[in-house]
Structure formats: structure tokens, C-alpha cells
Amino acid sequence: MGLFHCPVGAMTRGDEECIHCGLCSAGTAEERIRSTQVIREWLQKTEKERNKNITIFKVAICGKGGSGKSTLTALLAGALEELGYATFIVDSDSSNGGLWKKLGMDEPPKPLSQMDESGPDGEWFNQSPMISTNFVEPYVRNKGLKSLVSIGKIENPLEGDAREMGDYAKEIIRHIVPLEKEMILVDQEAGVESFGRGIEILCDTVLIPVEPSDESIELAGKIKYMAGGLGIRRVRAVLNKVEDEEQEEYLQEALSQMDIRFLGTLPNQKEIRSLNMRGHGFSPKFCHQTAGVLTQMMLDEAQMKYKR
Amino acid sequence: MNEEKQREAVEEIVGSLSPKPKEVYYEAAHGIFDKMTMNRFVTPYLLRELFTPLEMEMVLAMPATGEELAEKFGMETEKTKEMLNRLVSLGRIISSRRPPFTYSPHMNAIAFRDSIGVGLNANKMDWMPHIKAIRLMCLWVKMEYDERLAKAVKHEMRVIPKYESVKNVPGVMFCENMKEIVESAVRERQFVAARCVCRSYASYMAEGRDNPNHCNCLQEHGSEDGHCFSISRQAEYFATQRGAYCPDEEAAWKLFEEAECSTAIYTTPNTRDTTFICSCCADCCGLSEYEKQGFEVRKPSRFRPKVRQERCVGCKMCEKRCAYEAIQVVDGKAVVAGGKCLGCGNCVVTCKTKALKMEIVQPPEWVPDMPYVEGWYLPES
Ligand SMILES: Nc1ncnc2c1ncn2[C@@H]1O[C@H](COP(=O)(O)OP(=O)(O)OP(=O)(O)O)[C@@H](O)[C@H]1O
Ligand SMILES: [Mg+2]
Numbered sequence: 001m002g003l004f005h006c007p008v009g010a011m012t013r014g015d016e017e018c019i020h021c022g023l024c025s026a027g028t029a030e031e032r033i034r035s036t037q038v039i040r041e042w043l044q045k046t047e048k049e050r051n052k053n054i055t056i057f058k059v060a061i062c063g064k065g066g067s068g069k070s071t072l073t074a075l076l077a078g079a080l081e082e083l084g085y086a087t088f089i090v091d092s093d094s095s096n097g098g099l100w101k102k103l104g105m106d107e108p109p110k111p112l113s114q115m116d117e118s119g120p121d122g123e124w125f126n127q128s129p130m131i132s133t134n135f136v137e138p139y140v141r142n143k144g145l146k147s148l149v150s151i152g153k154i155e156n157p158l159e160g161d162a163r164e165m166g167d168y169a170k171e172i173i174r175h176i177v178p179l180e181k182e183m184i185l186v187d188q189e190a191g192v193e194s195f196g197r198g199i200e201i202l203c204d205t206v207l208i209p210v211e212p213s214d215e216s217i218e219l220a221g222k223i224k225y226m227a228g229g230l231g232i233r234r235v236r237a238v239l240n241k242v243e244d245e246e247q248e249e250y251l252q253e254a255l256s257q258m259d260i261r262f263l264g265t266l267p268n269q270k271e272i273r274s275l276n277m278r279g280h281g282f283s284p285k286f287c288h289q290t291a292g293v294l295t296q297m298m299l300d301e302a303q304m305k306y307k308r
Numbered sequence: 309m310n311e312e313k314q315r316e317a318v319e320e321i322v323g324s325l326s327p328k329p330k331e332v333y334y335e336a337a338h339g340i341f342d343k344m345t346m347n348r349f350v351t352p353y354l355l356r357e358l359f360t361p362l363e364m365e366m367v368l369a370m371p372a373t374g375e376e377l378a379e380k381f382g383m384e385t386e387k388t389k390e391m392l393n394r395l396v397s398l399g400r401i402i403s404s405r406r407p408p409f410t411y412s413p414h415m416n417a418i419a420f421r422d423s424i425g426v427g428l429n430a431n432k433m434d435w436m437p438h439i440k441a442i443r444l445m446c447l448w449v450k451m452e453y454d455e456r457l458a459k460a461v462k463h464e465m466r467v468i469p470k471y472e473s474v475k476n477v478p479g480v481m482f483c484e485n486m487k488e489i490v491e492s493a494v495r496e497r498q499f500v501a502a503r504c505v506c507r508s509y510a511s512y513m514a515e516g517r518d519n520p521n522h523c524n525c526l527q528e529h530g531s532e533d534g535h536c537f538s539i540s541r542q543a544e545y546f547a548t549q550r551g552a553y554c555p556d557e558e559a560a561w562k563l564f565e566e567a568e569c570s571t572a573i574y575t576t577p578n579t580r581d582t583t584f585i586c587s588c589c590a591d592c593c594g595l596s597e598y599e600k601q602g603f604e605v606r607k608p609s610r611f612r613p614k615v616r617q618e619r620c621v622g623c624k625m626c627e628k629r630c631a632y633e634a635i636q637v638v639d640g641k642a643v644v645a646g647g648k649c650l651g652c653g654n655c656v657v658t659c660k661t662k663a664l665k666m667e668i669v670q671p672p673e674w675v676p677d678m679p680y681v682e683g684w685y686l687p688e689s
Contacts, residue, residue, distance in 0.1 A: 006416065009542055009583035017541050043677055050581065053492060054482045233492070256476050263478045297479035300672050303580060 007039055056234070056302045058173060058184040058203040062223055064216045065190030068209040068240040069093075071272060073187040074102035076207075078287025079295035081145040084307035086182040088132040091150040092169040092199060093189045103146055104281020110138040111152030113168055130175040132182060144284060173202045192222050201230045205298075207263075209240040210255065212247045221258045234301070237262040238294060263301075264294030309452055314349040321443045322353060329356040332364045339368060344417035346457065350448045357441035358400050358424070366392070367401060371412040396549060399427025405548065417449050418594060423550075425505035430551035435512045442512055449594075453602045463607035465595065466675065468574035468585065471564075473653025474611060474666050483580040483675060484609065486564070493539045494560045500543040501563050502536040502552040510592035523591040525570065535567045537585040571629050573652040578607050580675055590631035609651035610670040615642045619663035626655035626664060 010017035019042045023035035048055075061069045061076075070093070077087040091099045091109075100108040115121045124134050132140075132147055141148050151169045169186070178184050186203065188194055200206055206227050208220045220237055227235045239251050242265050255262055266272075269290065275282060282290075299306050309317070319325050333352035341355065342348045355364060366377050378388035392411050396403045402423075403411050414420035424445060428435050435442055451457055471486040482488055493499035504525060511522035525535075534553060538546045546552035555563060567574070572587035575595060590596040598605045613626075613635065622640035634648035635655050642655075642663065656664045 006419075007577075007579070009540075009577070009581060047677075231495075233488075252476055259475075261475065261478070261480075294478065300479040300481055301485070303481050303483065303672070 008042070051303060053233070054302050055304060056183060056205050056298065057178050058176075058186070059205045059207055060186045060188055060200045060203040061207045061209070062188045062192075062194070062200065063190070063209045064211070064213075064219045067190075067211045067216050068266070069190070070099045070102060070187050071276070072207065072209045072238055072240065072266070072291075073099065073185050074282050075266070075287045075291035076295055076298075077103060077146045077185060078282050078284040079291045080183060081284045082288040082292065082307075083295060083299065084181060086132075086145040086179070087147070088176065088178065088182060088184050089146060089148045090169060090172060090184065090186045091148060092186055092194075097150060098276075098279070099150075099187055100141060100148055101279045102276070102282055103141075103143055103148055104283065105141045105143045105148060107138070107141060109141045109148055109150050111150050112139055112172070113152030115139060128175075129177045130172070131177055131179060133179070143281075170199055170202065173199055192219065192226060195223070195226045195230075198230075200227060200232055203232065205234040205236070205302075206232055207298075208235070208237045208260075209266075210237045210251060210262075211239075211241045212243070212251060217251070217254045217258075220255065220260055224258060224260050235260060236298065236301075239265040241266070241268040243268050263297045264291075266291060266294070309347055309450065311349050314347050314447070317447050318350055318353050318444070321440055321447070329353055330361055332361050332368070333359075336364050336368055340413050340415075344415070344420070345448050346451055347448050350444060354441065354444040354448050357438070357444055359395075363391070363395060363400075366411075367413050370401070371410045373408050373410055377411070397427060397431060399423035399425070399430075399550070403549070405545065421445050421449050421509075421594070422505050425508050426502060426546075426550050426552075429503050429505065429508060435508065435518065436516065439512065439516070442509070446509065446513060451598060451601065451603065458603050461598065462604050463578055465575050465605055466578040466607040467609040467650045467652050468576055469609045469611045469651055469666065470568055470574070470653035470657050472568055473613075473656035477611070477666050477668065479668055481580070481610075481672060481675060483576075483582055484611075486568075486574060486585075489539065489582055489585070490537075490560060490564050493543065494557055496540070497554065498540045498543040499560055500538045500547045500552040500554045501534045501560075502538070502546055502550065503534050504536050504588060504592075506586075506588050506594045507592045509594070523589065525572065525589050525592065535563060535570075535572065535587045537563075537567075537587065539582050539584060542583040569657065571631065571654050573606075573631065573650065573654070575606055578676060580677055596631070606650055607674075608649065609653075610668050610672075610674050611651040611653065611666040612646060612649055612669045613644055613651075613653075613656050613664040614667045615644060616663045616665060617641055619661045621661055621663070623660065625658050625660070629654045629658060 007021070007023060008017060008019055019038060021035040021038040021042070022031060023039070061073050063069050073089060077089055080087050089099070089103070091097065097108055115125065117125060124136055127134050135147065135149060139149060173184065173186060176184055186199060188199065206223065208223050210216050210220045224235050237255050237260050239248060239262060242248050242251065248265055252262065296306065315325065329352040333355045336355055337348065337351035341351050345351060359367060366381065369377060369380055374389040374392055375385055377392065378385040381388070392401065392403070395401045396411070401411050401413055403409060414423060424441070428438065468484055468486055474480050474484070490499060507523055507525055508518055511517065511519045515522065538552060547554050567587040570587070571589045573589065575586045575588070576582050576584065595605050620641045622637045622642070624637050626635045626642050627637055632648045632650060634645045635642055636645070653666060656666055
């Protein structure tokens with residue numbers, strides 16, 4: 001007999017929340033062990049459903065131009081790989097396309113916007129539900145547990161405009177269903193203009209790399225405000241390119257004033273710059289070293305388990 | 309308490325031990341209620357105050373529907389339900405909210421105690437006509453320290469830190485993040501607030517009246533009472549059956565802000581699944597009574613304040629606000645006694661120089677998925 005409360009928070013025996021574990025009326029040790037088993041099974045069975053509003057499924061990475069969105073996306077993907085999570089990465093940035101290199105891939109994926117959906121490619125693409133494993137080369141590139149698709153660049157400004165590309169990205173992010181232990185990451189275009197197109201609203205989490213600059217802080221505030229208006233549950237900053245403790249404290253205080261939580265700091269690192277300069281990929285090990293802690297913090301906040 | 313002490317205490321409350329409670333109260337005590345208490349001599353006397361003999365017979369036949377009970381006792385269905393619903397409204401029994409609408413007795417001592425108080429408050433009743441029941445209830449849930457018992461109740465509850473104290477700390481889990489908990493509950497309209505039943509108990513026991521200023525909670529919380537928070541499925545229950553208040557968004561945030569700046573300690577059952585949050589400060593909280601006896605009912609949060617020496621000016625605000633003497637100013641600087649600290653964050657939120665900063669000191673597994681059930685049972689006496 002419990003002194004305090006029902007383990008599953010049911011109001012009463014036999015109520016709709018009651019899982020008939022029998023704990024509240026068990027008298028003997030055997031009965032108690034049996035009850036514990038019932039509770040354990042129930043917890044396992046209902047874990048997904050209970051956590052559906054907490055779990056991270058889709059993450060949009062937004063921020064000022066050059067603040068480190070693509071770098072963060074790649075580091076996160078690598079760190080997640082080390083922690084046992086696959087990532088399906090959508091490069092929605094229509095103006096630069098170096099993400100595949102950061103991810104250590106040999107070739108860029110062919111932009112999805114160049115696909116003829118009425119042809120044979122349309123078949124797999126329009127399968128329902130849309131899952132990452134449906135995507136075929138050359139529209140997807142894989143490396144380790146990471147997959148990358150890109151929406152497309154505007155090669156000829158007369159052919160299409162960024163707005164249409166945005167809609168295309170939106171369709172994918174809306175329909176894609178992450179697999180078990182998989183996360184969707186969207187490397188967004190710079191600035192807040194893309195917010196109007198509503199990719200973020202399809203994501204449960206928005207990450208903002210914030211560098212030591214007034215513009216970057218200000219933009220983080222705008223993103224937070226807009227995300228709030230869209231009802232996005234989780235907005236988190238990552239301090240990037242930080243040079244010393246003083247900068248770190250300053251940024252933390254500034255974000256705190258705007259009520260923006262942060263996950264951690266990526267110091268200004270020569271190695272990141274060197275890798276980026278040479279167009280080399282970030283190995284999962286390197287990602288884990290650099291961004292492992294902040295990735296774990298992100299998972300902890302969402303109560304998601306990971307390999308250690 | 310040994311039987312002799314219980315006898316004396318009961319006698320003091322009810323006047324005389326005879327006549328003894330009718331047999332049915334002993335039957336109910338042995339069958340249902342004794343499992344919840346160490347003070348089993350008290351049980352039948354308490355039950356006699358809470359139930360008529362007929363009601364007690366019915367409780368013994370529960371769980372059952374109104375129809376079943378009516379048939380069993382040869383009564384009219386409507387009359388029976390009326391009677392049972394009155395008991396529900398007074399918090400003496402519980403009913404399910406959806407068909408087949410079963411009635412059942414309380415199975416948890418503290419929940420029973422709370423429910424009786426909430427029932428009286430919800431019906432805006434004066435407690436004095438029921439004061440014998442109230443005093444017997446307080447006696448019934450009392451525990452004296454003993455190792456087996458301590459094991460049975462250890463860490464059933466858990467402390468959630470003040471949001472303000474961890475808002476700059478990365479890695480705060482959802483179930484530790486008051487702001488997100490309130491936000492999501494408010495969004496789903498599953499956030500209700502009730503008057504603090506612990507304060508009513510403390511006030512009636514000490515003064516024989518409901519004195520809102522009995523403890524500091526109210527002044528701290530703001531002018532009005534109502535910082536007992538229920539979340540999700542329990543919210544619906546307390547709103548529909550116990551007259552708890554379902555604040556709109558603005559009012560909810562006001563309550564949250566008030567609780568944040570008080571010395572209340574957010575306490576919740578020790579699982580990741582938050583169904584209610586008690587925000588009592590230590591002076592009338594039912595749990596702190598047990599803590600004073602040496603029971604570690606509350607598991608500390610995963611957070612501990614760290615003192616940044618260069619910022620500390622030794623103002624002693626933290627010392628004043630701590631309910632556990634876990635932080636003290638020594639030689640002009642705050643020092644945290646790790647072993648005593650429950651990680652509630654009360655000292656952090658008012659530190660003017662921001663010398664105190666929360667750190668995570670335990671892994672996520674510290675907060676169990678599985679509710680704590682190992683010591684769920686009181687030892688046989
Ligand atoms: N932590 C860091 N340390 C050192 N250099 C960094 C760091 N993060 C990013 N950089 C450098 O900053 C530059 C911009 O980074 P990145 O391309 O990731 O930003 P972005 O936000 O994706 O830019 P765009 O808006 O153009 O897409 C790159 O040259 C990268 O090497
Ligand atoms: Mg980029």
C-alpha cells in the first residue's frame with residue numbers, strides 16, 4: 001500500500017487511467033513484484049505515445065548568414081551518429097551548397113527540384129508515408145548514419161524563384177516521417193525571411209547558432225519571437241565562434257534577457273576553419289569531441305536516450 | 309507510534325475510547341485502510357468520523373458502480389448515487405469519470421488526507437464541525453522514524469528546481485522544466501490550480517480556523533491562495549470533481565510567477581510523468597513534517613548551486629531562504645552543504661549578484677521512468 005500516490009497517476013482503482021497493476025491493493029511481496037512488472041510493461045508499451053510532445057523529430061537550424069548554420073548541422077549530425085541516431089538532412093539553402101562536403105560525402109545530392117515527378121522517380125518520391133529510406137541516389141547521398149537531400153539552387157534566375165523552392169522543401173518536411181532513432185535536420189536559409197514560408201512550423205525544434213555579434217543576437221530575438229507566434233515548442237541557441245569566457249558570459253546574459261535557452265558553446269576553432277577551408281568533412285569523432293556535450297544536452301532536454 | 313501513545317492521542321481527540329467503533333469500521337480497517345498507516349489503532353476511529361455504518365458497508369463492497377451498490381443494499385439507484393456522489397464531493401471516496409462510473413476507496417494515505425481537505429475546501433465548508441476527523445487524520449498519517457519505514461517512503465517524491473534558477477542551464481529535462489510543463493499543460497487546457505490543503509490543515513490544527521496568514525506562503529505567493537498545481541489527467545479530475553480552478557493563460561502565468569518567487573519547493577511524484585506539482589513552503593507542507601522526523605521523502609533534483617566566490621558579497625539572503633540549512637555564509641562567503649541541499653533553487657533565484665549558479669550533478673537516469681515502487685509498502689507492524 002502506497003503512502004503517497006498511484007504510480008501512473010490514476011485517480012482511482014478501475015478508473016480510465018488505471019492500468020490494473022494491482023499495486024495499490026497488493027499485500028504480499030509476490031503481488032508487489034507482479035504489479036511492478038505490469039507497470040514496467042506499460043511504461044515500455046506507452047513510451048512513444050507518452051513522449052510524443054517532448055521527443056525531437058524535426059529540427060530547423062536558423063540564424064544569421066555565416067553564423068554557422070551549416071557547420072552546426074554537420075557537427076550535430078556527426079555527434080548524433082556517435083550517440084546512435086541517424087539523421088536525414090535537408091539542405092533547404094538555395095544559395096550555397098557546401099554542406100555535403102562538411103558531412104564527408106563524395107558528391108552533392110542531385111537537387112530534388114530537378115526531379116521529374118511524372119517519371120519513374122515520382123513513384124518512390126510519392127510513396128506514402130514518406131520515409132528516408134525511400135529516397136534513391138543521386139537525389140540522396142549517404143555517409144555513415146547520415147543522409148542528405150537538397151532542394152536546389154537557382155541556377156538561372158529566370159527559371160524559378162526562391163519562394164517556389166521553399167514550398168518544395170515544405171512539402172518534404174511536412175510529409176517525411178522519421179524512423180526509429182532518426183532525426184530530421186533542416187539547414188535553413190540565412191535570416192528570417194524564410195520564416196514566412198513556414199518550414200519551421202513543421203519542426204518541433206528550432207536551433208539558432210549565435211555568434212558574438214549584435215546582429216546575431218538581435219536576429220536570435222526575432223527568431224524566438226516569430227517561433228513563439230507559430231507555436232514552436234522548443235527554441236534553443238548554440239553559442240558559436242566564441243573566443244573567451246567574457247564573450248560567452250555576455251552572450252548568455254543577452255540571450256537570457258530575451259528568454260532564449262541555450263544548449264552550449266562551440267568555441268572559435270581553427271580546426272573547423274581549416275576543415276571548411278579545404279572542403280573536408282567532419283568525422284563523427286571530431287563532431288562528438290566538439291559538439292557531443294551540446295548534442296547530449298539537446299537529447300536530455302527532450303528526455304531521449306542515447307548511447308554513451 | 310506504539311499503541312499506548314495512539315490510545316492516548318485518540319482519547320484526547322474523541323473524548324472517550326468507548327463506545328468502541330462498530331465492527332464494520334474494524335472490518336474496513338483490516339480489509340482496506342490499515343495497509344496505509346503505521347497507526348492502526350486509530351484507523352477505525354478515523355473511519356467512524358468519515359463514514360456512517362451504511363457508507364462503510366458500501367465502501368467495503370467497492371469498487372462497484374452505483375447500480376451494483378443499490379442492488380446489493382436494496383436501495384433506490386438514484387438515492388444511492390446521490391449519497392455516493394456526496395461522499396465523492398467530500399473527498400472520502402473516489403469515482404471514475406467515465407462509464408461504468410465505479411466508486412472506490414482511497415488507497416494512498418496522503419492522497420486520502422489531501423482529498424478530505426480538498427473536499428471540505430471545494431465545498432467551502434468550515435472544518436470545525438469536522439475537526440475530530442481532521443485531527444484523527446493528522447494522527448493517522450503521522451510516522452515516527454524507523455529504518456524500515458524510512459526505506460519504504462524514501463524518494464517517493466522529487467524536487468523540481470525553480471525555473472528561474474535553471475533557465476540558463478543547458479540540459480534541463482522536460483520533467484524538470486517548470487516553464488515547459490506549465491506551457492504545455494496550459495496549451496492543452498490541462499492545468500488547474502487549487503487552494504493549498506496543507507496550509508488549511510496546519511492552520512486548523514494550530515488555530516482552529518482557516519487563517520490565510522497562518523504561514524508565509526500567501527504573502528510570498530501573492531494575495532490569493534491557489535498554487536497546488538495539477539497537470540494533465542489529474543487536472544481534469546480536480547477541475548471536474550473538486551472544484552479546482554482552471555486558469556486561462558494569463559492567470560496561469562501569474563500563478564507561476566508567484567510560485568517562482570516564493571520559497572515554495574516544487575515537489576512532484578518521482579517519475580518523469582508529471583501529474584501534479586505541490587508548491588508548499590516548508591512551514592506547513594505535509595512532507596516537511598516527515599522530513600523533520602528524518603524521512604527522506606523528497607529526492608533532490610539533479611541540480612546544485614555552485615558559489616562563484618568572486619561575486620558573493622555575503623548578504624545571507626540565500627541562508628535565510630533555505631529550508632534545509634544547506635547554504636551558509638562562512639567568512640563572508642556562501643558555502644553549500646551538498647548533502648543537505650535538495651536543489652530547489654530558492655537561493656539561486658534571489659541572489660542579487662548572481663553568485664549562485666546551478667550545475668547539473670546527476671545523470672538523466674536520476675529521474676526514473678519507472679515510478680518508485682520498491683519501498684511502496686509500509687512494513688507489517
Ligand atoms: N566554431 C567555429 N569556429 C571557427 N570557424 C567557424 C565556426 N563556425 C563556423 N565557422 C566558419 O564560419 C563560416 C560560416 O560558417 P557556415 O557556412 O557554417 O555558416 P552558415 O550560417 O551556414 O552560412 P550561410 O548563411 O552562408 O549558409 C565558415 O567559414 C566556417 O568555417
Ligand atoms: Mg550554410
